[in-house]
Amino acid sequence: MTDATVDGGHSEAAEPGATAPGATASQVRLPPVVAAEHHAAVAAFRESYADLPAGAPVRLAKRTSNLFRFREPAPRAGSRRAAQGPATPPGLDASAFTSVLHVDPAARAAVVGGMTTYEDLADATLRHGLMPLVVPQLKTITLGGAVTGLGIESTSLRNGLPHESVTAMEILTGDGSVVTATAEGEHADLFHGFPNSYGTLGYALSLTIELEPVAPFVHLRHFRYNSPQDCMAAIAQIAAEGSLHGYRADFVDGTAFGLDEIYLTVGAFSDVAPWRSDYTGQQIYYRSVRGPREDFLTIRDYLWRWDTDWFWCSRPFGVQQPVVRRLWPRRYRRSDVYRSLVAFDRRHHLSDTLDANRGRPPREAVIQDVEIPVDRGAEFLRFFAADVGMSPVWLCPLRLRSDTSWPLYPLRPGEVYVNFGFWGTVPLPPGRRDGYHNRLVETEVAALGGSKGLYSTSFYSEEDFWATYNGPAYARLKRAYDGGGRLSGLYEKCVRGS
Numbered sequence: 341m342t343d344a345t346v347d348g349g350h351s352e353a354a355e356p357g358a359t360a361p362g363a364t365a366s367q368v369r370l371p372p373v374v375a376a377e378h379h380a381a382v383a384a385f386r387e388s389y390a391d392l393p394a395g396a397p398v399r400l401a402k403r404t405s406n407l408f409r410f411r412e413p414a415p416r417a418g419s420r421r422a423a424q425g426p427a428t429p430p431g432l433d434a435s436a437f438t439s440v441l442h443v444d445p446a447a448r449a450a451v452v453g454g455m456t457t458y459e460d461l462a463d464a465t466l467r468h469g470l471m472p473l474v475v476p477q478l479k480t481i482t483l484g485g486a487v488t489g490l491g492i493e494s495t496s497l498r499n500g501l502p503h504e505s506v507t508a509m510e511i512l513t514g515d516g517s518v519v520t521a522t523a524e525g526e527h528a529d530l531f532h533g534f535p536n537s538y539g540t541l542g543y544a545l546s547l548t549i550e551l552e553p554v555a556p557f558v559h560l561r562h563f564r565y566n567s568p569q570d571c572m573a574a575i576a577q578i579a580a581e582g583s584l585h586g587y588r589a590d591f592v593d594g595t596a597f598g599l600d601e602i603y604l605t606v607g608a609f610s611d612v613a614p615w616r617s618d619y620t621g622q623q624i625y626y627r628s629v630r631g632p633r634e635d636f637l638t639i640r641d642y643l644w645r646w647d648t649d650w651f652w653c654s655r656p657f658g659v660q661q662p663v664v665r666r667l668w669p670r671r672y673r674r675s676d677v678y679r680s681l682v683a684f685d686r687r688h689h690l691s692d693t694l695d696a697n698r699g700r701p702p703r704e705a706v707i708q709d710v711e712i713p714v715d716r717g718a719e720f721l722r723f724f725a726a727d728v729g730m731s732p733v734w735l736c737p738l739r740l741r742s743d744t745s746w747p748l749y750p751l752r753p754g755e756v757y758v759n760f761g762f763w764g765t766v767p768l769p770p771g772r773r774d775g776y777h778n779r780l781v782e783t784e785v786a787a788l789g790g791s792k793g794l795y796s797t798s799f800y801s802e803e804d805f806w807a808t809y810n811g812p813a814y815a816r817l818k819r820a821y822d823g824g825g826r827l828s829g830l831y832e833k834c835v836r837g838s
């Protein structure tokens with residue numbers, strides 16, 4: 341994708357957090373050697389796709405995933421396991437698209453392989469004093485995954501969602517073509533329909549993204565609220581003013597330990613740090629929000645503050661206990677390691693069997709991220725405490741960056757939402773089946789005018805699903821870019837898990 345256009349323009353003042361001046365469009369060109377290698381990789385990927393047996397389901401063979409729908413990993417095409425007739429079909433080898441192709445500091449833009457992890461992407465851009473406008477918290481989330489699956493982070497009130505700072509995508513579509521999709525080009529419909537399509541229209545092989553300047557440190561301040569209403573009012577105030585109690589809000593997120601103990605963490609870029617905390621060692625970030633009120637992190641440590649303990653989800657592995665933590669190697673304090681352990685447990689039903697043997701009630705995994713309009717956020721937290729009863733809950737305010745709406749995910753331009761993230765299990769009440777709590781959440785989210793991300797389990801009827809996620813627009817895109825139905829449909833993938 342040597343001719344990708346970036347609507348960024350050159351930076352005159354590199355103020356941290358300043359949005360890219362949008363007046364002039366500049367071209368980001370790959371260095372010739374990189375371009376040649378990338379073109380060869382695209383051609384090879386396209387051929388592998390064409391060679392897959394007709395009718396066989398298509399999957400990406402990726403080293404990592406942050407989906408919470410578990411299945412047997414797909415062997416690589418051509419591997420011994422694939423030749424032996426696998427339980428799952430071979431996946432497409434995506435390893436040629438796992439690196440940053442080019443960073444253009446003057447244009448504040450980067451061209452990035454679609455399956456590049458944010459860990460690699462952030463490292464490549466921080467070297468130039470820049471970062472992507474939104475960096476999801478888990479190191480192995482990839483750029484393509486966050487765009488097709490809607491990532492979010494604490495810059496999302498300021499910068500919207502990751503797909504809103506993409507200026508071009510090179511996509512292998514379901515029908516086997518490779519196209520470049522931009523906001524206004526020939527494939528503008530695909531560009532706008534790609535977010536929330538979860539790889540069911542095609543795969544992003546490279547993306548051009550905007551970057552913003554950073555400062556070396558983030559100055560954090562934690563504010564406590566004793567009621568959901570007070571917390572939502574503070575979020576609305578930050579959305580209106582860009583600051584809280586006079587403190588600039590370059591970053592905002594929060595942690596609810598209970599209805600009367602909710603923290604908002606407001607971060608500001610800073611050139612200086614009187615001290616720096618380290619939550620990759622013995623200290624644990626999520627506990628730190630309870631105090632002291634002020635903290636400093638390097639920008640890199642800030643970006644990965646949640647990854648070390650997978651928010652708080654490392655707790656069941658015992659690694660939050662000081663003795664175990666000291667023994668647990670630092671290189672394994674990462675979200676992808678914990679996710680692999682959970683995947684193993686799920687595949688082999690270890691915890692379920694243990695619970696059953698001990699006579700405990702079966703538990704339901706309630707692992708979701710939902711977005712609720714800020715003026716209904718307090719209602720959601722009260723519902724969640726009463727009917728699901730899991731804590732902590734992560735809060736992350738967001739607002740679309742521009743007036744553009746994105747057809748497959750129903751967020752209204754201009755409206756402030758709060759993303760609530762909850763990841764754990766709760767006991768099922770007697771007589772209730774798996775899906776009971778998840779269904780309650782889906783119903784409440786709809787009642788409050790919100791929406792739910794699709795990276796985990798979903799229980800919608802087909803009718804409700806398409807009413808929520810714009811069935812007619814999806815059907816048009818599917819016909820245009822995967823007319824032969826080579827890739828799974830969105831409902832099949834996200835609800836039926838096929």
Ligand SMILES: Cc1cc2nc3c(=O)[nH]c(=O)nc-3n(C[C@H](O)[C@H](O)[C@H](O)COP(=O)(O)OP(=O)(O)OC[C@H]3O[C@@H](n4cnc5c(N)ncnc54)[C@H](O)[C@@H]3O)c2cc1C
Binds near residue numbers: 402
């Ligand atoms: C516990 C938990 C917490 C989470 N917290 C956050 C959070 O705080 N912030 C956040 O942003 N997100 C969060 N997520 C969600 C995460 O961003 C999404 O699951 C995202 O889609 C994962 O991207 P991935 O790169 O790991 O992709 P994968 O998990 O590998 O794939 C996700 C889907 O995207 C498709 N896909 C992957 N790459 C491409 C591509 N290049 N082109 C087209 N389709 C592709 C795959 O086919 C698949 O359907 C969380 C998920 C979990 C499980």
